[in-house]
Amino acid sequence: MKIHYLLLALLSAVLTSCTFTETVTIDENGTGQYTVNMDGSALMAMAGEQMAAGLSEEQSKNIDTTFAFKQVFAKKKDSIAKLPIKTQQELKKLENVVVEMKMNAEQKQFLVALKSNFTNVNELQDMLKAMQTLQKLDKKSNSENPLGMGSDFANNNSNVTYSYTAKKFNRVVTVAPKDSNTVSEDSLGMYKMIFASSNYVLKYNFPKRIKKVSNPDALFSADRKSITVRYPFTDYMENPKKLDLIVEFE
Template sequence: MKKIILLFTLVCFLTSCNVTESIVFNENGSGQFLISYEMGDAVTAMTNAMGGEKPDSEKKEGGKVMDTTMVFADIMETYKDSIAALPEDKKLAMAAVKDMFMTMKMNEDEGEMTMGIGLNFDSIDDLKDINEKIKKAQSLNAQGDQVGSMKENSPLGNFFGSDNNKTGYVLTDSGFSRLTEISILDEEGEESIEELFDEADESNQEFIDYFKNAFYNVKLSFPKAVKTMSLENAELSEDRKTVTYKVNWIEYLKNPLLLDVNVEFVDE
């Protein structure tokens, strides 16, 4: 379990991947939240890091195929004795994410790998601390402090996203809103957001090309048809119940508000 969580944390931070935030709502307001990382390029990168291509004998047997879901509550029960011996901060992190799950799908031969972390929620209120829960889940490995140090002390840290951002969700009978709250000390407004990411900085330039083909995707599925939405570039499914849109990763880092949306449902 530790190795999988470590892989999740490092690969999500250190590869040019596409991130998808997906929320599926049921009629009663419950649903599923899932943030997933599509990292096909990372399969090749990790293979090379571990010694390059496989011998021909192993190729004939086929690459690794995996499709698994890990529920934190089940892990805590199965390994309760080991968890009891963890440092207090790790035990608190486990307790905070006990109602969440992790997914991993991999097909080495097809160059596909997707990892995610999610929550089955009873109401929209369960998502109010989702950003913090995701960070706690990602911290459940021995290298968590090293990743944090890398974020603070290297140019790559600019590309991880800001810990100051908090995403809120509002669901009513008439509509839905995704709202980003940004805390910036001594600065206000969109101009300050732009200044957080300086493309003119030569130390950042080498990473810009690396991430230029990465996107933050949002997919929202509702039990009601959508009448209007605030984003012109968003797409609607044929039944008008699913909204999808994406923002280039660099543009998202410069202005996380680009992911916010207001949706109005059709009157029924």
């Protein structure tokens, strides 16, 4: 299975009703894991046959694979070398991000997970922004180029930073000034229509009990060490500040 096809399938998955789950798990020593899961099974339920029609018989039955972005970068090292140094440095940070994909047309299953380990919460990057950076590698005028498709996906004109101390965890969204907003009204309208039934879920797991959370709709686990908050995906696109979160520990 070629990585080129897998990235095309991944981009296709986001163009329908999906559930995006951002999971952060912090261990006792402050290290942890960051994962973004995309459940595009609704796409398979609605258009699985059409997607499978363009694939070989073997491909259309089942995909269960894992690859790291460093494999993609290795294939495009010549193109990357021509990019600005700052962009090359950004891509370097993504080398160890791992993509896991499961696709089964018969079972109406399309699951994609992007995973990365971190040594400090402050190192966390917004995974969807990382995907956007990757897509820019092959952004061309040719609409048939899969890596050039949807290069504005998840561009909500914001940046996410995370911090973690003994007493508090912060997820802070910074939105660029309106005059530098790169998201047009037409684009927002398109995303609002496409993602009308999609959700963006925050799921955070900590090594200590939680005292309180800034979002009153947060759901606690039985041991109060985990929280889950669900948002419409349109909130992520149109008002990302709604996804600000402060978690205080006992």
